[in-house]
Amino acid sequence: MSPRRIGVMGGTFDPVHHGHLVAASEVQSRFGLDEVIFVPTGQPWQKSDRVVTRAEDRYLMTVIATASNPVFSVSRVDIDRDGHTYTVDTLRDLHLQYPDDELFFITGADALEQILSWRNAAELFELAHFIGVTRPGYHLDDHHLPSGKVSLVEITAMAISSTACRERAAAGEPVWYLVPDGVVRYIDKRSLYRGLERS
Ligand code: ATP
C-alpha cells in the first residue's frame, strides 16, 4: 500500500474557528491529503498571560467542529501527554502511530518562523513536511527556509482569531458564524470565556 498523506493541524483551539477549518480544508485539497488530524495542545498553565481553557473542553469543541468532515479527525496525543506541548513530541508520537505514512505539519506562517529557530529544527524536518499558511495581512520572509521542506500557501483565510472569539464571547457579543454552530452552543453550555478581561 502506498503511504498515506496525513496533515497535522496543531493549535490551542481555544476555541476552534472557521479560519482553522478553512485553512485545513484548503491545504487538504491543494496537497491531496488523505486525512487531516487536528491536535489540540496540552494544558499549559498559561499561554503568554492568560489562562487557557481546560484541554477536555478544547478537545470536545474540536471534535464537534470537525465531526461532519470525513477526512478530518482529532488526536489526543498532546492533551494526554503531561506538560507543555512541543511540536517535536507531537510529530514523534504521530510518526510512531503512522510509521509508513507521510506527515504534513500545517501551521500559521507566524508560528513557522519560530519553529525554524528551534534547536531541534533538523529533526522536525525529518519527521514532516511543513506547510505554512499565511493569514490575512501577514508576509513571511522566506529567504532562510530550508528548500524542499517547507511550502507556503496563501489562503483567502478569514480574519478570525481565537482571541477575537474569546473577547466577543466575554463581552456578550455573538460568535455565530465565526465558529461552527455546535461550538457556539458548547461555549454557551459550559459558560466558557465569561468574565475574561479584554487584552
Ligand atoms: P489565538 O488568537 O489564541 O492565538 P489562533 O486563532 O491563532 O488563537 P491557534 O489555536 O493559536 O488559533 O492556531 C492554530 C493554528 O491555526 C496556528 O498555526 C495559526 O497560525 C493557524 N490559524 C489561526 N487562525 C487562522 C486563520 N484565520 N487563517 C489561517 N490560519 C489560522
Ligand code: MG
Ligand atoms: Mg495564535
